Amino acid sequence: MAKKLKKVDVVVVGSGWAGGVVSAELAKAGYQVVTLERGKKQDRRDYIGVKDELRYTNRYEMMQNLSPETITSRVNIEDTALPVRTRAEMMAGTDLGGGSVHWAGATYRWRPIDFELRSKTIERYGKEKIPEGMTIQDWGITYDEMEPYYDKWEKTAGISGEPDPLGDKRSNDYPNPPMLASPAVKLFKETTKKMGYHPYQVASGNLSQAYTNPDGEKLNACMFCSYCTMYGCDFTAKSDPLATVIPTARKTGNCEIRTNSLVRRVLHKDGKATGVLFTDTRTGIEYEQPADVVVLGAFSFTNNRLLMLSKIGTQYDPTTRKGTIGRNFNGQFNITFLGARGYFEKKKFNFYMGAGALGGAMSDFAGDNFDHSNLDFINGGGIEMRQYGDAAISSNHVPRGTPKWGPEFKKNSIHYANRSLVVWYTPAVMSWWHNYVDLDPTYKDEYGDPLLRITNRYTDQDRNIAKFGIEKCSEIMKEMGADIIDEDEVPEEFDHIYSGGHYAGGIIMGADPETSAVNNYLQMWEMDNLFVVGGSAFPQFGGHHPTSTIGALAYRAAEGVEKYLKEGGPLVEAKQATLNA
Amino acid sequence: MTEPRQPDDTQKGMSRRNFMKNTGLLAGGLVGGSLFGGLLTNQLQKPGAPTNTEKEDNHLLEARTFFSNAEDFLILSAATERLFPKDDLGPGAIELGVPYFIDRQLAGEWGMNAKEYMKGPFLQTGAADPYENQEEMTQDRGPNAETQVPTPAFRYQTPMTRGDIFTEGVHALEQTAQEKFETNFRNLEPEQQDEILQMFDEGKGKVNGVASTTFFNLLLQTTIEGAYADPVYGGNRNMEGWRMKEFPGPRMSYTADIEKEDFIVMKPESLRNYQGH
Ligand SMILES: Cc1cc2nc3c(=O)[nH]c(=O)nc-3n(C[C@H](O)[C@H](O)[C@H](O)COP(=O)(O)OP(=O)(O)OC[C@H]3O[C@@H](n4cnc5c(N)ncnc54)[C@H](O)[C@@H]3O)c2cc1C
Ligand code: SF4
Numbered sequence: 131m132a133k134k135l136k137k138v139d140v141v142v143v144g145s146g147w148a149g150g151v152v153s154a155e156l157a158k159a160g161y162q163v164v165t166l167e168r169g170k171k172q173d174r175r176d177y178i179g180v181k182d183e184l185r186y187t188n189r190y191e192m193m194q195n196l197s198p199e200t201i202t203s204r205v206n207i208e209d210t211a212l213p214v215r216t217r218a219e220m221m222a223g224t225d226l227g228g229g230s231v232h233w234a235g236a237t238y239r240w241r242p243i244d245f246e247l248r249s250k251t252i253e254r255y256g257k258e259k260i261p262e263g264m265t266i267q268d269w270g271i272t273y274d275e276m277e278p279y280y281d282k283w284e285k286t287a288g289i290s291g292e293p294d295p296l297g298d299k300r301s302n303d304y305p306n307p308p309m310l311a312s313p314a315v316k317l318f319k320e321t322t323k324k325m326g327y328h329p330y331q332v333a334s335g336n337l338s339q340a341y342t343n344p345d346g347e348k349l350n351a352c353m354f355c356s357y358c359t360m361y362g363c364d365f366t367a368k369s370d371p372l373a374t375v376i377p378t379a380r381k382t383g384n385c386e387i388r389t390n391s392l393v394r395r396v397l398h399k400d401g402k403a404t405g406v407l408f409t410d411t412r413t414g415i416e417y418e419q420p421a422d423v424v425v426l427g428a429f430s431f432t433n434n435r436l437l438m439l440s441k442i443g444t445q446y447d448p449t450t451r452k453g454t455i456g457r458n459f460n461g462q463f464n465i466t467f468l469g470a471r472g473y474f475e476k477k478k479f480n481f482y483m484g485a486g487a488l489g490g491a492m493s494d495f496a497g498d499n500f501d502h503s504n505l506d507f508i509n510g511g512g513i514e515m516r517q518y519g520d521a522a523i524s525s526n527h528v529p530r531g532t533p534k535w536g537p538e539f540k541k542n543s544i545h546y547a548n549r550s551l552v553v554w555y556t557p558a559v560m561s562w563w564h565n566y567v568d569l570d571p572t573y574k575d576e577y578g579d580p581l582l583r584i585t586n587r588y589t590d591q592d593r594n595i596a597k598f599g600i601e602k603c604s605e606i607m608k609e610m611g612a613d614i615i616d617e618d619e620v621p622e623e624f625d626h627i628y629s630g631g632h633y634a635g636g637i638i639m640g641a642d643p644e645t646s647a648v649n650n651y652l653q654m655w656e657m658d659n660l661f662v663v664g665g666s667a668f669p670q671f672g673g674h675h676p677t678s679t680i681g682a683l684a685y686r687a688a689e690g691v692e693k694y695l696k697e698g699g700p701l702v703e704a705k706q707a708t709l710n711a
Numbered sequence: 712m713t714e715p716r717q718p719d720d721t722q723k724g725m726s727r728r729n730f731m732k733n734t735g736l737l738a739g740g741l742v743g744g745s746l747f748g749g750l751l752t753n754q755l756q757k758p759g760a761p762t763n764t765e766k767e768d769n770h771l772l773e774a775r776t777f778f779s780n781a782e783d784f785l786i787l788s789a790a791t792e793r794l795f796p797k798d799d800l801g802p803g804a805i806e807l808g809v810p811y812f813i814d815r816q817l818a819g820e821w822g823m824n825a826k827e828y829m830k831g832p833f834l835q836t837g838a839a840d841p842y843e844n845q846e847e848m849t850q851d852r853g854p855n856a857e858t859q860v861p862t863p864a865f866r867y868q869t870p871m872t873r874g875d876i877f878t879e880g881v882h883a884l885e886q887t888a889q890e891k892f893e894t895n896f897r898n899l900e901p902e903q904q905d906e907i908l909q910m911f912d913e914g915k916g917k918v919n920g921v922a923s924t925t926f927f928n929l930l931l932q933t934t935i936e937g938a939y940a941d942p943v944y945g946g947n948r949n950m951e952g953w954r955m956k957e958f959p960g961p962r963m964s965y966t967a968d969i970e971k972e973d974f975i976v977m978k979p980e981s982l983r984n985y986q987g988h
Contacts, residue, residue: 179986181961184940189821200828215828215867313972353964478974482958483965522939522947522958534912535794535931536905544800547956548974573830626866 132407132416138162140691141406141421143393143436146228147681148664149427150375151283154345155688157385158378161695164419165385166408168392168428169194169225173372177364181357183521190217192232192360194224198576201431202583203626207448207564211583212626213573220628221360223429226389227371229631230677234359234486235335235368237289238512238674239280239682241497242273242298244558247670251508254498259508264591265451265458265561266508266670270641270702271650273298276682283681287369288341288349291333296493309338309352309488314479314551318490318515321610327494332514334487335369335677345378356519358486368486391417393432394577396424396440396660403442403660409577423691425661427684430461433666434567434636435582443647443656446566448585454638454647454655456568458561459584460671461633465592465621466511469554469603472612473529473546481548484519491515495555495602496673507595511557511673513603522547530616553606554618555599558673560591567636586624596620632676634665641705649702651690652683658700663687772945773811777818777874783881784810789897790884791934793904801955802948804934812937812946813877822874833870865928871920873929880926883918884911941982953979961985 139161142149153165185191196217204211214220223229243250246268251259260266281301290306308331311319319329336352343349352367366373379385395407397418405420426433437443437455446457493499496510527550528542570583600617607615640646643655652667654660663684665676672679690701778784788810797803804810816822871879887907888896896904908927910916916923937946939953941960947953953960959977962985968975 179982181985182941182943182982184936184944188936188940190826195826196828197824197826210834212834212866212868213828213830216824217826219867310966310969312969351966353966354969355962355964357961480965480968480971480975483969488969522953522956523936525956525958526935526939535908535934537796537798540795540798541800544956547958572832 132418134418134420135164137405137420137422138164139421139695140164140423140425141166141419142425142427143406144228144426144428144432144664145226145376145387146223146230146371146427146429146664147283147375147677148429148684149425150227150230150371150379151286151681151684152425152427152661152663152688152691153385153387154375154379154382155685156691157382158345159692161384161692163379163385164421165379165387166391166393166406166419167226167228167387167389168411169228169389171226171389172231172362173226174362174364174366177362179364181355181361183357183523186232186357186361187521188523190221190360192223192225192362193217194220194222196220200581201628202570202573202581203628204583204585205587205624207585209585210572211570211585213581214626214628219626221631222431222628223631226387227376228429231362231370231372232360233335233370233631233677234516234518236487236489236514236516236675237284237287237291237333237335237678238491239298239300240273240672240674240679243498243509244672245269245271245273245276247509250498255502259502261591263563264508264589265563265645267458267561267638267640267645269639269650269669270646270705271639271686275650276679276686277301279682279685280678282685283678286343286345286374287335287678287681288337288343288374289333289335289369289678290338292331294330294491294493295328296496296499304333305343306338306341309334309336309485310354311490312480312483312488312517314481314515314517315488315490317610318553318606322490322492322513322606325606325609327492329490329492332487332489332491332516334485336363336485336487337367337369343374345374347374347377349373352485354483354485354488354519356482356484356521358484359518393428393436394439394579396426396436396442398440398442398657398660401657403657423659423661423694425663425687425691427663429664430633430636430666431582433662433664435569437637437647437662438569438582439579442660443654445568448564448566451563454643454645456566456636457645457647458635458638458669459565459567459586459633460559460561460635460668461665462556462559462671462676463629463632464625464627465588465596466557466559466632467554467630468596468600468618468620469513469552470600470607470618471527471550471552471616472607472610473614473616474549474551474611475613477611478548479517479551481517481520481525481551484517486518487516488518489514489516495599497558505594505598507591507598508560509558509595509673511555511595511599513553513555513599513606515551515553517551529614553603553610555596555603556674557595557599559671560589561635561670562587562589565635588621588624593620593622632665632671634668634671634676637662637666638669639667640669641702643704644706649700649704650686651693651701652687653690653694653701655700655704658698659694661687661691773808775811775814777814777822778878778881782885783878784814786881786885786896787813787877789904790881790908790930791937793901793908794931794934795938796901802951804938806948807938807952808942808946808948809934809937812940812944813933815945816933816936817874817877822872822877824872827867829870829872831870833868865925869921869925876918876921876926876929879919879921880911880923880930883916883923883926884908887916943982950979950981
């Protein structure tokens with residue numbers, strides 16, 4: 131029997147941007163909050179003096195331990211899914227602050243068309259533009275409605291950037307100016323400008339100057355130390371929950387944050403959530419945490435899996451295309467972020483310096499900024515040149531045709547260590563009837579509960595948009611003066627490598643309960659005191675990195691929870707099937 | 712090419728006060744003495760302090776803790792040297808300590824697959840097969856692709872740990888040498904060793920339990936890692952790997968250099984220097 135704890139107003143699962151923002155906002159508003167995090171506690175002191183490439187980049191020190199639990203993966207609905215067994219095949223966050231601590235910090239808002247993709251596509255290009263089986267849909271919220279939440283999150287995080295010349299309406303500039311530009315970033319910006327494009331500096335969660343956020347949290351200027359993506363920042367110069375929302379939640383005195391607490395079920399009775407069941411991973415003791423409202427902010431995988439294990443809502447079934455839980459799995463990996471790598475004979479860059487989000491970008495081929503009438507895909511994406519700062523194991527890129535090993539490999543890898551850079555495209559990813567998540571019939575976690583199973587297949591949309599992006603990147607690389615240009619190849623099929631943490635969907639938002647699981651406050655249609663927050667709510671993926679949209683949605687959800695605690699009931703009226711696929 | 716030097720704002724070039732100013736620690740008024748002290752590593756606290764790693768070369772740490780059979784270790788060593796040979800650019804795998812690096816990796820958490828999902832059933836047919844032999848550098852894709860070792864990725868679908876795969880793989884190299892050339896792998900001519908390694912790279916070798924590419928890719932990955940990981944792990948001896956590619960090792964800050972056009976060569980420093988023990 132689980133030990134029953136004292137009831138609180140809100141229990142939040144997960145402590146990344148999603149869970150952290152909700153915890154801080156409700157604790158600030160005076161509600162009693164318990165935040166449960168499966169991983170260990172950590173803070174800035176854990177990152178001092180450990181700039182160690184092997185440990186963090188190659189051995190994934192900060193990523194989820196897959197030994198007790200992972201996901202399974204397959205391409206077709208009739209295949210047998212196999213477990214994703216190693217951390218080289220999957221990056222997912224864990225520990226206090228989650229993946230939001232070891233993110234790189236590249237920050238983009240999504241575009242008006244992303245939020246109304248289905249209706250705007252039909253409006254501009256006609257219904258035939260959307261192929262049969264593509265299940266893209268509107269979010270039930272518009273960019274204009276999202277704008278204040280983006281603004282709020284950018285201020286909390288202290289985002290440093292300059293406006294995108296092709297960007298959308300914003301109520302304020304970024305709270306901090308852009309980072310310093312390295313010669314490689316300048317080269318990208320100058321070249322693309324000459325080509326008639328509209329480059330800008332990537333807005334970053336690596337701060338350009340000292341900053342105090344509206345909650346009074348202090349952040350420092352980034353030092354370009356380069357041990358950034360996949361690392362925690364030892365200078366409190368990266369926008370992450372440890373530097374912002376977690377201390378903000380704590381100092382209210384209203385929020386208890388419990389680490390080593392693995393949530394295994396959402397408890398519910400008569401259509402209402404009553405709390406969660408969790409296990410202390412150090413003692414194995416089970417606890418029940420009762421609460422008036424349950425918020426899941428435990429990243430896409432857990433958000434989906436907990437609802438399925440707890441038997442909440444109706445599982446999506448690809449054969450009938452009915453059901454909402456697990457519908458529209460989507461995300462950016464493998465077939466996205468393709469482009470062209472250039473090798474320079476006469477230039478040598480200081481590529482051992484850098485920062486997670488140091489880079490140049492342009493939005494000329496993002497969203498609907500370009501005409502799609504004669505193109506064989508929908509939506510678009512950003513083009514980026516990033517200078518993460520490569521340590522010695524990563525800086526081993528060699529021109530195609532070089533053997534993978536032996537004397538020639540050694541010679542070229544050393545010669546080009548500081549002479550190659552990559553320009554890539556970050557395309558949007560559409561959703562399809564055949565891409566979804568459910569529980570695996572075979573593989574189990576350490577408690578005997580089924581693993582989450584992902585079914586994900588590429589389509590012509592994916593391949594065509596990738597090809598388009600590669601061509602554009604290659605043209606830019608040529609103008610930048612590269613002597614050798616290697617264009618990425620478009621993969622035929624998904625290879626089950628879950629790289630980079632951009633996995634989404636499954637508990638998607640919308641206006642119609644037939645095709646969405648949550649409303650535009652991230653409140654479950656079927657259980658109004660349960661909110662599911664994070665990338666799991668994306669009906670399809672926008673053409674830029676996701677995290678500021680997750681942060682913005684978390685602010686929106688926090689507002690919803692507060693509203694619910696005051697007024698109760700569903701916060702949005704359901705719209706009936708007007709836009710069915 | 713410029714002479715080796717320190718980055719402008721760390722180490723000897725930068726005072727505590729300048730450091731605070733540059734980072735905004737002063738302006739932001741973030742941290743008091745105790746916290747700030749904790750933030751600093753040796754790079755600021757003891758400018759110019761002599762460092763041990765420059766003189767010692769870790770010889771006391773060089774003993775096998777994974778491979779119990781000395782012959783296996785010598786086969787592994789010979790193979791790594793072919794993948795990353797000594798030449799006029801600098802030392803090869805053996806001189807860099809790569810075999811000891813691999814031995815220690817296999818003896819630890821990574822070699823024992825401690826953080827990997829190792830529950831069955833292990834289906835190695837159908838869905839897993841195509842990935843064993845893929846040529847494509849799949850880690851070149853996706854956000855953060857930049858940070859991966861460029862070797863092909865495969866789907867790991869075997870109950871064997873990485874340690875097991877290496878043991879079987881090394882035995883398979885030896886077996887192949889005996890079958891093809893009737894002598895020990897490590898006594899073969901370099902070209903003959905290459906021929907065998909090439910076979911394994913192409914999936915034409917025979918390793919118990921896994922495709923030969925699975926073993927080969929792990930061997931290649933760890934050889935590169937061993938050449939370039941921090942010397943604390945037993946490879947990259949004396950930071951010679953880093954010196955070859957003019958990599959400076961971990962530094963606190965590049966703020967003063969990030970905008971500079973010229974390539975800056977710095978004298979490498981290791982984690983040990985950085986942590987300041
Ligand atoms: C290497 C890397 C680089 C990235 N760089 C960028 C970038 O530059 N730009 C960008 O926009 N995005 C980036 N991302 C993506 C970004 O990290 C995520 O979008 C973001 O962190 C998601 O926030 P979240 O709060 O939803 O999830 P997380 O921050 O991962 O938080 C979820 C938390 O829930 C916890 N949890 C999960 N299951 C349970 C359970 N059962 N019980 C209790 N707790 C649980 C986890 O341990 C975790 O702490 C990157 C990701 C990675 C991996
Ligand atoms: S690059 Fe900047 S933000 Fe990233 S870890 Fe280093 S100092 Fe922190």
